[in-house]
Amino acid sequence: MDVKQLLSDLAERQMPSAPPLRPGTVQRAHRRRAMVAAATSLAVVAGALGVWAGIGSLSRPRPVPPAERDASFSMIALDGTEATALAAHGDAAWAATDGKLYRVAGSEPERIGPFPDTYLGQPFEQRMQIDDLAANENGVWVAASPVGARCGESDAVAKDPCGDARWIPAGGAPQPARFFAGSRGGIAIGNGSTWVGGTTVMYKVTTDQRDAPVVAPRKGVRSIVGIASTLGQVFALVEPDDGRVDRALLSIEPNEGGGLGRLDLPGALIVRAGLGSLWVAAWHEGAAMLYQIHPERFSILRTIRLIESPGDAAKVLIKGLAFSGSTVYAAAARGDQGIVLAFDARTGTVETLRAAGVPVDIAAGHEALWVLHSRPARLARMTIPDPWDAHAPINDDERAEAVPERPGLEHPRITRIDRLEPSGDRLTIGFLGGDYPCGMLDHVELWEDRGRLMVLVVEGVRPTVRDGQWGCKSVGIGRTTTVEIPERLRGLEPADAAQD
Amino acid sequence: MEPMGLWPSLVVVEDVATGEPVEAGRIEGRRLELLYRAHATKAARTAYLLTGDAALADDLVQEAFVRLAGRFVDWRREDGFEPYLRRTIVNLFRTRLRRIERERERHRRVAASPVAAGGDLADLIAVRDALMRLSERQRAAVVLRYYEDLPEAEIADLIGCRPGTVKSLLSRAMDALRAELSR
Numbered sequence: 001m002d003v004k005q006l007l008s009d010l011a012e013r014q015m016p017s018a019p020p021l022r023p024g025t026v027q028r029a030h031r032r033r034a035m036v037a038a039a040t041s042l043a044v045v046a047g048a049l050g051v052w053a054g055i056g057s058l059s060r061p062r063p064v065p066p067a068e069r070d071a072s073f074s075m076i077a078l079d080g081t082e083a084t085a086l087a088a089h090g091d092a093a094w095a096a097t098d099g100k101l102y103r104v105a106g107s108e109p110e111r112i113g114p115f116p117d118t119y120l121g122q123p124f125e126q127r128m129q130i131d132d133l134a135a136n137e138n139g140v141w142v143a144a145s146p147v148g149a150r151c152g153e154s155d156a157v158a159k160d161p162c163g164d165a166r167w168i169p170a171g172g173a174p175q176p177a178r179f180f181a182g183s184r185g186g187i188a189i190g191n192g193s194t195w196v197g198g199t200t201v202m203y204k205v206t207t208d209q210r211d212a213p214v215v216a217p218r219k220g221v222r223s224i225v226g227i228a229s230t231l232g233q234v235f236a237l238v239e240p241d242d243g244r245v246d247r248a249l250l251s252i253e254p255n256e257g258g259g260l261g262r263l264d265l266p267g268a269l270i271v272r273a274g275l276g277s278l279w280v281a282a283w284h285e286g287a288a289m290l291y292q293i294h295p296e297r298f299s300i301l302r303t304i305r306l307i308e309s310p311g312d313a314a315k316v317l318i319k320g321l322a323f324s325g326s327t328v329y330a331a332a333a334r335g336d337q338g339i340v341l342a343f344d345a346r347t348g349t350v351e352t353l354r355a356a357g358v359p360v361d362i363a364a365g366h367e368a369l370w371v372l373h374s375r376p377a378r379l380a381r382m383t384i385p386d387p388w389d390a391h392a393p394i395n396d397d398e399r400a401e402a403v404p405e406r407p408g409l410e411h412p413r414i415t416r417i418d419r420l421e422p423s424g425d426r427l428t429i430g431f432l433g434g435d436y437p438c439g440m441l442d443h444v445e446l447w448e449d450r451g452r453l454m455v456l457v458v459e460g461v462r463p464t465v466r467d468g469q470w471g472c473k474s475v476g477i478g479r480t481t482t483v484e485i486p487e488r489l490r491g492l493e494p495a496d497a498a499q500d
Numbered sequence: 501m502e503p504m505g506l507w508p509s510l511v512v513v514e515d516v517a518t519g520e521p522v523e524a525g526r527i528e529g530r531r532l533e534l535l536y537r538a539h540a541t542k543a544a545r546t547a548y549l550l551t552g553d554a555a556l557a558d559d560l561v562q563e564a565f566v567r568l569a570g571r572f573v574d575w576r577r578e579d580g581f582e583p584y585l586r587r588t589i590v591n592l593f594r595t596r597l598r599r600i601e602r603e604r605e606r607h608r609r610v611a612a613s614p615v616a617a618g619g620d621l622a623d624l625i626a627v628r629d630a631l632m633r634l635s636e637r638q639r640a641a642v643v644l645r646y647y648e649d650l651p652e653a654e655i656a657d658l659i660g661c662r663p664g665t666v667k668s669l670l671s672r673a674m675d676a677l678r679a680e681l682s683r
Contacts, residue, residue: 001678006627007647011545013624014554018540018561021533025562136668189668230662413583413654439653456584498587 073356073371073380078102078109083377086320086370087133087140088363093370094140096130097377101142104370104379112140132186134194143187143196185224185236188273195234197227220259221250229254230273233295237271237280249280251298261298265291274323275345277301281318281330288316288332290343306330306341306350320361322369324384331355331362331371340371356380403433403479409442409460417457417496418478425485427494431457433479444483445497453485453492535581536565543585549643550593552632564588586648590640590658630680638673641666 080097087094092105094112102109132143185197222241227234234252240262247268251260267284268291278293286309292302309316314335322329330341338355340362357373364370364384371380419430427446433439442460446453540561547557567588631639637659644655645666652666659666 001681003642003646003674003677004649007549007631007643010624010627010631011549011647014628015541015544015548015557018536018544019558021536021540021565022562025566136665230664411651413650414587414657416657458583497584 073382074107075356076104076107076109076379076381078377078379079111080377081375083360083372083374085130085133085143086361086363086372086379087135088322088365088368088370089135089140090366091368092135093363093365093368093379093381094133094135095370095372095377095379096133096142097374099129101130101133101140104381109379134187134189136189141187141189141194186226188227188229188234195227195229197224197236225268226271228271228273228278230278230295233278233298235271235273235278235295237265237268247282249278249293263293263298263300269318270321272321272323274321274328275326279321279323279328281321283315283317288318288330288341290318290328290330292345304343304348304350306343307332307339307352309334319359320363320372322362322364324364324369329362329364329369331359333358338371338373340369403441403481405441405443405481405483406460407443409440411461412442412458413460414498415439415457415459416498417455420455420494420496422453422485422490422494425487425490426482427453427455427485428480428482429455429457430478430480433459441479441481444481446483446485446489448489448492449495449497451492453489453494454497455494456497457481535568539582539585540565542582543589546586546643546648547589547593549631549647550589550640552628560589560592563592587658590644593636593640594659626681630677633680634673634676637661638669638676641669642673642677645670 078095078097079102080100083095083097085096092103095102095104095109101112103112104110130142134141134143187197188195220240220242221236222239225237225239225247227236229235234254236250236252238248238250239246240248245264245266247265249263249265249268249271251262252258253260265280265282267282267289268280269282271278271280273279273295278295280291280293282289282291288306288309290304290306291300292304293299294301306318307316316332316334316339318330318332318341320331322331326345328343328345330343332339332341336358338358340353340355340359342351342353343349344351355371355373357378360372360374362369362371367384369382369384371382372378373380415431415433417429417431419428421428421430429444433441439459440461442458445456445458448454543564544557544561547560548554551557551560564585568585631642634642640659641655644650644658645652650658652663652670656663656666661669
């Protein structure tokens with residue numbers, strides 16, 4: 001099936017040419033131009049008088065002390081006591097309590113299942129604990145102990161995603177019992193596969209869904225604490241057996257399962273992938289820490305002290321991480337209280353939200369943040385403001401590579417801007433570029449729009465790169481470039497046109 | 501000649517209709533039309549594949565040009581315009597995802613939207629219907645990958661997800677399309 005040809009035929013048949021430019025469009029465009037010109041004049045005058053408050057608002061912000069406030073969560077009661085796992089995708093969340101699975105889209109939870117009693121002779125629901133859940137646009141995946149199970153291949157909004165035939169013990173079927181090592185290491189989706197962390201080994205659920213081989217052996221590992229996958233990489237947070245440190249993060253080769261690298265992270269509690277990075281939450285030296293890790297370089301980009309609890313104060317133990325827009329949400333327990341820490345990766349600020357109890361896990365859907373609580377099991381929902389439009393930096397500024405404009409590259413594309421720092425007649429732009437030669441800076445556009453200096457970064461591909469090779473890398477590389485601001489645009493508030 | 505703020509290759513242009521050189525003073529007033537003539541057809545086709553509705557595709561393109569009209573006073577190079585227009589189209593389409601009620605209305609319109617008559621009418625209807633049965637993000641991924649020829653990393657940036665998610669979206673979408681079209 002030649003999809004490209006089919007789409008071209010359909011588009012050309014249905015839209016042989018664009019309809020004429022409508023008179024109304026022209027008039028609206030003229031009005032917009034006039035509005036832009038008027039706003040720009042006002043902005044320039046205001047800037048000259050030094051009263052333009054927004055100048056530099058996208059530059060590196062000053063640290064803001066954490067603020068604590070009550071979050072406007074709405075509560076949804078679940079049937080059960082012990083809540084164990086949570087996942088969200090789109091408008092729905094899935095929560096596990098007492099070995100049962102619920103889907104919540106509105107205010108009423110819907111029971112999914114029941115699960116089959118046995119699979120290949122293994123008793124199932126009666127003594128099953130759901131350790132972890134993962135959801136994407138294709139389905140919901142369940143990691144369950146002691147047999148290590150999964151389900152999926154269903155629409156994420158379906159009420160019953162798990163037919164009997166879709167249950168396969170991790171370790172494959174049929175497999176020797178020794179492979180049924182549980183799934184307490186959690187579950188992750190990425191790199192075209194689903195990954196299940198057993199007690200000491202990691203399973204890879206292959207695309208044919210009839211096998212789940214062990215890909216990461218137990219060598220050097222006392223137990224697996226959590227797993228994550230992003231940008232084609234797979235990682236496991238483990239308790240190593242060499243006694244050097246209590247926790248270490250391993251980078252694992254996704255096909256052969258060999259170890260590619262190790263980062264010692266004392267006090268690490270959980271690992272999650274989000275915002276193009278890997279994030280590890282830890283309790284270390286009296287503070288709840290968040291480590292941002294570059295998945296490809298496998299190095300720590302940022303260490304964030306989310307909240308401190310010195311002296312005899314209760315530890316702050318992070319139970320889950322969720323991502324939306326440019327924000328990392330950490331659900332944490334502080335003694336018998338629950339809090340949600342919101343770290344804005346763009347501004348570097350942390351906000352503390354009071355939760356309605358000790359959280360078990362947290363997940364972010366399309367427009368909602370979900371927090372799971374236990375004893376009794378209940379789910380809290382909070383609306384996330386404008387989650388689509390934000391964009392988070394992957395790198396720290398110090399390592400960003402300064403690059404010149406190279407006009408004339410092929411395959412031009414718009415790149416989102418990470419930071420804008422105007423200084424007199426110069427503007428420094430930080431952005432995440434592609435890998436050379438696939439992603440190079442072609443040029444920067446500057447114009448005014450309603451009193452703002454609109455900035456557009458255009459990247460391209462070196463012309464010598466052959467077709468088919470120019471989309472070779474997807475990971476963001478920190479870059480900066482400095483351009484001269486035309487005289488009439490100086491003093492305007494800079495803004496990323498790609499996000500306007 | 502005083503630069504008019506359009507990119508250099510269009511500062512001196514011929515009248516598209518007559519082939520006569522256009523005076524510099526008239527270029528300012530004709531900028532939008534020139535841009536439209538150069539880029540609207542491709543944009544409309546992309547918008548059609550995203551929405552499945554020719555009228556709605558036209559709406560999206562007209563709206564995109566209104567939004568872009570005031571932004572080119574200091575434009576330096578032509579190369580960036582097409583991807584910027586594409587991003588605006590995708591953003592407008594994506595914005596609609598949040599407006600569920602409008603989306604439902606659109607589905608009703610698509611169901612009644614005619615397909616142009618031609619030799620392969622049944623095939624065209626099947627392709628369009630199969631495309632419309634995909635989720636919005638799957639459809640956007642398919643159109644941007646197979647019609648616009650964009651790499652996965654750029655698609656990810658456009659639709660606001662990770663590159664790995666684009667792989668998954670494409671894989672599932674292709675499976676669904678194959679299943680639909682092989683019936």
